[in-house]
Structure formats: C-alpha cells, structure tokens
Amino acid sequence: MSLPALVPPPTELPPRAAALRASVREFLAQELASGAWTPRADVWLSGWDERFSKELARRGWLGMTIPTEYGGHGASPLDRYVVTEELLAAGAPVAAHWVADRQIGPSLMRFGTEEQRQKFLPGIAAGEVYFGIGMSEPDSGSDLASVRSRAERVDGGWELTGTKVWTSGGHRAHAFFALVRTSPKDDANRHAGLSQLIVDLRAPGVTVRPIPLLTGAHHFNEVVFDKTFVPDGMVLGEVGNGWQQVTSELAFERSGPERFLSTYPLLAALVGELRGSTDPGTRRAVGSLVARLFALRGMSLAIAGALEHGHAPELAAAVVKDLGTRYENEVIDAARLLVATPPDPGAEGGFARLLADSVLHAPGFTLRGGTNEVLRGIVARGLGLR
C-alpha cells in the first residue's frame, strides 16, 4: 500500500532572506549589548515587552505579510519565518505581539471585513495592538467543538455570555477572537452553529481574571462575558462558519519554529557550559540534539513553503508539533544530565535560570495548540486509520 506524503519537499529560502537575516542578527546583537533584555526560554508565552515589539515594528518586522495598504509590508510568509526564528533563537521578548502577528493578522486578511482590517491591522503592524486567543473553556479543552459560550441575537449585534480560559496575555491584550455558539448545539453536527466574534477585552461586561501558572507567574487569564455586547461589525467571517475558520487558524500555528525553539536558549547556554569538553558521550548527546533540531527546522520550513503555495499540510504540521514539543523536553533532559548546575529560578540569566524556566514551563509545550495525543490522532486519520 502507499502512504500519503508525510512531509512536503524542502523549501529553499529566497536569496533576499540572507540580507534580512543579517539585519535581524545585527539588531539583536545591539539589543543584547545594550542590556535591554536577557535571553529567556519560552519567550513567546512569557516575554512581554511592548518597547521591544514597537522596535521590531519600526524596522518593518511585525505584520510583515499584511498588505501595505493596511500598514503592513506585503512580504512573504518565508520572510516572516526568518525574522521569527531569529527572535526565538535569541530568546527575545516577543510575547506582546505574538498572537496578533502570527494568527490574527492572517485571519483578518482571510476572513475580516474592510472595516475590521482598517481598525486592527495598522495597529498590529505598528506593534501597538495586541491580541489573545479565546478558544478553550473550563469544560472545553481538546474537544473544542463543545464550547458553551453563547451569543444571543440583539438589536445591532450579539449579547455574549460564558467563560474562556488560558488566554495568554489577556490582561494586557486589547482584544481576542472568541469562538462561541451562535445557534444551539446540534448533536448530529457538532461543528455547526459556531462563530468567531472579535471581542474588546476592555469593553463593559468583560472581566479578565488571572490564572497563575504553577510558578505563580501571571500569563494565563480567565475571561468572563456577562451580557457583553458585540456589534454586528465585529463578527469575523460568516456566522456559523467558526469551526472551519478556527481549524484553518490552527493549521497555520502548529508548524512554526516556536514549536521546537522554546528551549533553544537553554541549548545554546548548554553548549557554552560545555566549552572545551572532549568527552565523546557529551559530544554525542549534544550532536543528537543539534541533528534533531536541524531535521525539525527543515520540516517546519518545508511546511512554511507549502503554506505559501496555498497548501495546508495538516498531517505534516501535526507531526512537527508532536516531534518539536517532545524535542523541547529532550533538550531539558540532556542539559540536566550533562551539566551539574541545578536550576535556579532566582538567577538573573544564564544556564541555571534558563534550565529553571524550561523545567517549570515544560508541561505547557505538549499541551498548547492541541495536545500531542490529539495531534497523533490527526496523524492517524491522515494515515487512513480513522
């Protein structure tokens, strides 16, 4: 029997990418030299720095794929890929703009009205408008179609009731896309009757409460709607088409470099700690991590190239996220075993702090964006098993 294609052919970055990469590296070197921030692990969750986001925007590195008439730069997703992987590898604070830049801009270009694009895209590209994600609920995690937040038709719009959870940065973001029921659940077609609404997180009737991480840090939030009014103009795409819109959004976000680079700053620090080592076992352990990273990056770039050509390789994207997030954990285990320095959450920076942050954030790697078990279900379906 023959299997479906598991991964698209390799992508070669366009020649212009080299100059772009060089500029990003030069900028990052200046930022590091000035001590503006310290490299950290899992920066796309925890590194909120609005000054940094605005600096990136000033250089044209946010909203890169947004057309120029909306304040963007009309660049290709591969250009954005280069910038993004450089920022993540440097451990730079990218959390403030992360969701807006990665998925809100593209979704608005795909499904948004002219009014919505005019309202949000220039701010996203300027690094001034930040977004969260409003998908999960207290009783809806992996089973997203079971969301119960509902919107009732009222004069001029919708009245929203319900609760969203795990909204990273929701206490600082301006808005999010809430996936809600706009018609009652039909057990014969669970995916029908869902819609995406653009909700102003500072509007009356919206309460944002912290859900501290196990470290006590405040990144996650609970967002409660109490008869929140959302005007008709803030429905994203079509009423009732929310499921299709959300799943296409997920396909785009599963194969990016953030799915295997969350602990890259720890790997870089590990290599530094091992300077001068000639122990073959050490070299082999490091070599395996670097070879795996090279392979993951090749796959992720291949998918980025396929997306640019209008394909959505769902199976391959699920594979990258499954392998990549397990890889992020493998980096932690190798670092622990090769260097005797214990993790120190109180250290300013360096290996001990990166190890501590990586260990404490690791549970999230294989949960966010679809648990690895759910992703393997997608792979199994792609193989024709279900």
Added chain:
Amino acid sequence: MSDSDLQDLATSVFAAADAEGSGFDADLWATLTETGLARLTLSEKVGGSGAGFAESAVVLAAAGAHAARVPLVETDLLAGWLLESAGIPIPDGPLTIATGDLDIARTERRAAGVLHRVPWARAAAGIVMLAGDSVLLFDPAGLQIADGTNVAEEPRDTVTVDGEITASGAGDRVGEHLRVRAAFGRAALLAGAAHGALAAAVQYAGERVQFGRPIGRFQAVQQQLALAAAEVAAAESVVAVAARTADADGFGAASTLFAVAAAKSRTSEAAGVVARIAHQVHGAIGFTREHRLRLTTTRLWAWREEDGSEAEWNDLIGGLAIEAGSSELWVLITGKP
C-alpha cells in the same frame, strides 16, 4: 523527468523485483541498467544519467522501501564516482567499494592484503578502493572471496587481495567526499526502508481484526503508528534537505557535511523506533521468516550501523556545536547569511 515521474518509475521497477530471494538480484540489475537508474548520478560521458542527488535520494528511497538486492549506492555514488574522478574506465556491471589497509607496490601495480566486510563483493564486476589519494580497481576474478553478511543478509564479504591492480591518482579531498557520499546514500536507503516498514504496519493494522475490529481502530495502536510516522517524516525530510544541499554546494562543502551528518544521525535514530513499532503492530507473524516485514526491519537494523552510526555522526556534530559555542551554534544550524 519530474521527481514524481522518477518516483513512479523507481517504485514500479523495485516493486516488481523479487525481494525475498537471496544474494544479488541480476534481473533487477538488468532493469536498472536499461532504465538508467543503475548509474544515475554518473556523467553521461561515462555512461551515466547525469542526474542530481535529489533524484538519487528518490531512487534510493524506493530501493530501500522495497528491499532491493543490488549495490546501487556502491556502484553509482561511490565506486563509479571514484573511477570517474580518477579517469579509470568504468567496468560494466555492479561495482563495489572497499576500505582497509593493503600492501601496495605502486610501480609493479600490485597489491596484497585482506579487506573486510566488502558489500556485494561476490557479485561485483569491479572492486574499488581509495588508498591515500590513489584510486585502485581490482578485478574480482582473481581474488579469493569468503562470504559474509550483515543482519539483513546482504553480502558483506571478506576479500583477499594478492595481484594486479589498476591505479590512478584522484584529488586530495576525495577521501572526505567519499565518506560523506556513503553516509548520504545509506541515509536515503534508511529513509526508504523506514517508509516501507511503516506502510506495511499501517496496512496490517487496517486488516488484522481482534476484539471484533481492525487493530488500527484502537487508539493505543494509532498513537504508536503516529509516532512511527513522525520518525519517517523526519527521516525523509532531512534526507531531502541533505540532497538539496549536496546539489547546491557539492559533497566537499561544510554545509553538505553538516546536513549529511544530521541526515545519517536522524535516519539511524529513526530506524530503531520505526522497526520496533512495526514489529509490535504486526505481532508474532512479523517475527517469522515467512513474513515480508523482516525485509525492511532487518535493513533498518543493518544500515543504521553502516557508514557511521548515529554515535559517529553525532560525535562530529556535537564537536562542531561545542566548538561553535553559544553565540555561533545558531549560525552552524542555519548558515551564515
């Protein structure tokens, strides 16, 4: 010919071969010669097809997936290339490559010694080796060959040399190229064998009924097959990237050495996982002589060790990474802009 046409051609040629026989498959070799696949990357002026390494990876993957009993890497990527580089006329038929120490009397054009684990020596029309910067060619007719095999029952013979050789100088970096070419070819075969083992396991899981349904309907089995598929995807992808790098930069480039090292490391790591899961899904029948699964899994076990296991290539990559240090590691992985 497009990559997908080439893939279709290679798949049809290898799928039609008798993979369950033993030793060299002369009928398959005849077909490979007729179709131009036997000497795919050699130049047209020496009777090759002049194709690139991306094409070579496609053909080798099909050979690995169908457990072809022919010395394709040895003939095309290694021995044929060495002979072409040294300007020695290339004999017809399958060729092989040997490594080892010989006593060489250059002026008399004679050599003596014992070469171990020479692939397919018993079937080869010529045995080629590199001694320093000289390429040597032996006619197997005058050599004593004792049969040996790898764990996939592929010939890995002991050759006793004592007689005439053809010798000619090659470039001084040929030795390093040869090692990288060998690892590339083996990695491409591994990716193919992993694909073949996965395809067999997926098919079996859809057919084998237990507890009233195909075992592939159980999530426990699905999750295992998804893990295997991820390993196969990584293996295929890294080989394709290595092939593109070799086509763009040549086998002597640092970028190609790094990409091929990663490819051989990653495919060798994938081999064990894929073979284990394929056997677990097949149950006891896959552990028998009568079942074809062994054709790919024994090759995964054999080939992960050959031309450098992951230990050897990870050692090289790890050394480069530690030498690069914290600030240059990323440049090592992504390249200098």
